[in-house]
Amino acid sequence: MNKEKLLKKFGAQVKLKRIELKITQEELAFKCEFDRTYISLIERGLRNISLSNLSILAEGLNTTISSLTKELQWH
Numbered sequence: 001m002n003k004e005k006l007l008k009k010f011g012a013q014v015k016l017k018r019i020e021l022k023i024t025q026e027e028l029a030f031k032c033e034f035d036r037t038y039i040s041l042i043e044r045g046l047r048n049i050s051l052s053n054l055s056i057l058a059e060g061l062n063t064t065i066s067s068l069t070k071e072l073q074w075h
Contacts, residue, residue: 006072008045013068015043017061032060 018028029036041047058065
């Protein structure tokens with residue numbers, strides 16, 4: 001899987017979890033102390049986030065890093 005496809009797949013997982021929680025990008029951004037545009041870039045697969053931000057994001061989504069990344073495979 002190439003980098004772009006990996007980021008898009010991850011972004012889709014983040015968006016799916018956010019929608020399941022019935023929260024907006026703004027609400028998630030507030031919980032994580034991120035900018036809303038940063039959340040948007042992640043969800044669209046345009047931002048490769050750091051491990052520390054991944055941890056914050058998972059917490060903001062009331063889930064784990066492994067849950068957000070379980071569908072991802074890098075070959």
